[in-house]
Amino acid sequence: xxxxxxxxxxxxxxxxxxxxxxxxxxxxxxxxxxxxxxxxxxxxxxxxxxxxxxxxxxxxxxxxxxxxxxxxxxxxxxxxxxxxxxxxxxxxxxxxxxxxxxxxxxxxxxxxxxxxxxxxxxxxxxxxxxxxxxxxxxxxxxxxxxxxxxxxxxxxxxxxxxxxxxxxxxxxxxxxxxxxxxxxxxxxxxxxxxxxxxxxxxxxxxxxxxxxxxxxxxxxxxxxxxxxxxxxxxxxxxxxxxxxxxxxxxxxxxxxxxxxxxxxxxxxxxxxxxxxxxxxxxxxxxxxxxxxxxxxxxxxxxxxxxxxxxxxxxxxxxxxxxxxxxxxxxxxxxxxxxxxxxxxxxxxxxxxxxxxxxxxxxxxxxxxxxxxxxxxxxxxxxxxxxxxxxxxxxxxxxxxxxx
Amino acid sequence: xxxxxxxxxxxxxxxxxxxxxxxxxxxxxxxxxxxxxxxxxxxxxxxxxxxxxxxxxxxxxxxxxxxxxxxxxxxxxxxxxxxxxxxxxxxxxxxxxxxxxxxxxxxxxxxxxxxxxxxxxxxxxxxxxxxxxxxxxxxxxxxxxxxxxxxxxxxxxxxxxxxxxxxxxxxxxxxxxxxxxxxxxxxxxxxxxxxxxxxxxxxxxxxxxxxxxxxxxxxxxxxxxxxxxxxxxxxxxxxxxxxxxxxxxxxxxxxxxxxxxxxxxxxxxxxxxxxxxxxxxxxxxxxxxxxxxxxxxxxxxxxxxxxxxxxxxxxxxxxxxxxxxxxxxxxxxxxxxxxxxxxxxxxxxxxxxxxxxxxxxxxxxxxxxxxxxxxxxxxxxxxxxxxxxxxxxxxxxxxxxxx
Numbered sequence: 035x036x037x038x039x040x041x042x043x044x045x046x047x048x049x050x051x052x053x054x055x056x057x058x059x060x061x062x063x064x065x066x067x068x069x070x071x072x073x074x075x076x077x078x079x080x081x082x083x084x085x086x087x088x089x090x091x092x093x094x095x096x097x098x099x100x101x102x103x104x105x106x107x108x109x110x111x112x113x114x115x116x117x118x119x120x121x122x123x124x125x126x127x128x129x130x131x132x133x134x135x136x137x138x139x140x141x142x143x144x145x146x147x148x149x150x151x152x153x154x155x156x157x158x159x160x161x162x163x164x165x166x167x168x169x170x171x172x173x174x175x176x177x178x179x180x181x182x183x184x185x186x187x188x189x190x191x192x193x194x195x196x197x198x199x200x201x202x203x204x205x206x207x208x209x210x211x212x213x214x215x216x217x218x219x220x221x222x223x224x225x226x227x228x229x230x231x232x233x234x235x236x237x238x239x240x241x242x243x244x245x246x247x248x249x250x251x252x253x254x255x256x257x258x259x260x261x262x263x264x265x266x267x268x269x270x271x272x273x274x275x276x277x278x279x280x281x282x283x284x285x286x287x288x289x290x291x292x293x294x295x296x297x298x299x300x301x302x303x304x305x306x307x308x309x310x311x312x313x314x315x316x317x318x319x320x321x322x323x324x325x326x327x328x329x330x331x332x333x334x335x336x337x338x339x340x341x342x343x344x345x346x347x348x349x350x351x352x353x354x355x356x357x358x359x360x361x362x363x364x365x366x367x368x369x370x371x372x373x374x375x376x377x378x379x380x381x382x383x384x385x386x387x388x389x390x391x392x393x394x395x396x397x398x399x400x401x402x403x404x405x406x407x408x409x410x411x412x413x414x415x416x417x418x419x420x421x422x423x424x425x426x427x428x429x430x431x432x433x434x435x436x437x
Numbered sequence: 438x439x440x441x442x443x444x445x446x447x448x449x450x451x452x453x454x455x456x457x458x459x460x461x462x463x464x465x466x467x468x469x470x471x472x473x474x475x476x477x478x479x480x481x482x483x484x485x486x487x488x489x490x491x492x493x494x495x496x497x498x499x500x501x502x503x504x505x506x507x508x509x510x511x512x513x514x515x516x517x518x519x520x521x522x523x524x525x526x527x528x529x530x531x532x533x534x535x536x537x538x539x540x541x542x543x544x545x546x547x548x549x550x551x552x553x554x555x556x557x558x559x560x561x562x563x564x565x566x567x568x569x570x571x572x573x574x575x576x577x578x579x580x581x582x583x584x585x586x587x588x589x590x591x592x593x594x595x596x597x598x599x600x601x602x603x604x605x606x607x608x609x610x611x612x613x614x615x616x617x618x619x620x621x622x623x624x625x626x627x628x629x630x631x632x633x634x635x636x637x638x639x640x641x642x643x644x645x646x647x648x649x650x651x652x653x654x655x656x657x658x659x660x661x662x663x664x665x666x667x668x669x670x671x672x673x674x675x676x677x678x679x680x681x682x683x684x685x686x687x688x689x690x691x692x693x694x695x696x697x698x699x700x701x702x703x704x705x706x707x708x709x710x711x712x713x714x715x716x717x718x719x720x721x722x723x724x725x726x727x728x729x730x731x732x733x734x735x736x737x738x739x740x741x742x743x744x745x746x747x748x749x750x751x752x753x754x755x756x757x758x759x760x761x762x763x764x765x766x767x768x769x770x771x772x773x774x775x776x777x778x779x780x781x782x783x784x785x786x787x788x789x790x791x792x793x794x795x796x797x798x799x800x801x802x803x804x805x806x807x808x809x810x811x812x813x814x815x816x817x818x819x820x821x822x823x824x825x826x827x828x829x830x831x832x833x834x835x836x837x838x839x840x
Binding site: 089097 | 456505515516
């Protein structure tokens, strides 16, 4: 078997952890498997490098930032190869040039285009463990690029696809995907399997064990993922196309507290109003999440949407500026102490009663719903921040996710 | 003009120094010159990385050590490009892959074979300052290699040769090459010029402002070097083929205190004895410096040689082992508290009285000479450690080097 294993920065933060990871990889190697390991930079090294750069030049070019940041993963992979060697197993570290990992031209947030597999296969044939830098690539100018947030996950999935790996294991500090955040919902249960789409929705909703882009890529290339803990040997959660058998209506409950709700009230009811509003926000790089448009009084309409709490003040500022100008709204209403609760499940698509059941759970707990949005496989509500944990637990129990 | 400027680790050890270097480079850039900058890793970063490696695996492979160490220079060049950018001058950093710098295959102590100049010229044509990682290269396997001690100097000289640069400036923490170590000889004088051969002998003799390999390469390709201080704007010393005009008999006095003298007495006078002795030492990586063979008593011969003080005990151990066995010597005599004093000068070649003049200076000071060795352009004596400063001053004065 050819196995791709990805470990994040926390898993290689110091000598002891490096050796832990080395030992886990060697276990598989000794079973006769071919092992490819993808690593992030050690601990907070990426932040340390970013701080160094900021100190020298707060507006450093992304090209030079990538040149700087890529040293982080190169350090990890070299030390890991040394650790494996110390444990008596031959290993070789490779960076983006050596593989090579070809990406789009853009710096700081590049996308993988093509991975050469010749060198990796040759090293595997020589019975070496191949340790590869995550997060980084090279572009057509022969410059380093980085893949943005969650980049190392994406590297691992892309490698698994390119190498036709039999397994792609993503090691994190949690031991799998849960029906809800165990810190919020006491009897949250680890899922043995989940579909790509469910995982995508969970990632978007802030239960992000895996980054969206890596899940999207896994889905596109049919790479079956396993999310496992780097700290223990438990089974983890499989992410794949079809979750057979005991397919549940709802897979999990996600909570996101980094939310603010903004209502733009009394907009003129004419074409292009929504476009203009959200275009202004997009131009300032503000991500809008749930959007709801409703009919207002006297031929006007109201548009309510949520943003991350961090973006709230800037969003309000922008809406005010344009609301008083071209958009001509009557008032703006902002609520900061709110949170999102979502249920996600591929089974929902064919099961109309799911949303109602969620609302019932909240009603039973006397929790007021401020905004509702649904997609094919999820239902999201916005509630008061103070109610969110109660809401998550109520919903979790209603769907009997803990059993 | 195309100028290659090389700065060592001390010169880029922190933010302030990085900006100092950036400013010096920008001065030349603003005069319309094309500027290529070669950097070492920041401060003690290479040692920090070596310690990390040693902690993980004391016997780490040289291949992985090079993979680790090359992150040091990459960090320097990225930060330097950011600093120049912050000062309003476009700069681009390049590592060994990006240039590319082709070396021999060996890790840890590789030799440069070929430098591609296409990318560098293209960036220079775009009016960018090009900041290049010193010390590192890539081999035919597409692996990082490092050039060993003094590697960044070698990178700078090789780049100057490949780019047909008009100048190659090596910045150090001293402001040039002196007639003697100013800490030892009070009225030591900075030389305005020195020949490659003199510089080579000075480097070998422990007055190493420049590493031997870089001087050898400069000589081979006719690259004129300037050794300058990164701390002030003084003129520095030019290293070139012919030093015209006021060509001096003696250019400088070098002192080396890291010396021990070993005499192997009463060896059988037969072929192969010297070969065997020094072959045993070479097999243990012990560098032998001055060698003297003299006729001993009763058809035997004595061989006396010097090694660095650090290697002394091991060397004695090896000589004893073989001296009692195959070499059959009568006794071994070791003196640790000795030092080397050398005079160097291209003018010596055609001037037979130079050595005698040196011995006279030492005789006048009543300093006993323990060993003498000469080459075409130098005379080296070994004296008691306690006498060395007096000896250096006496010789310096005898040749009127301070004037």
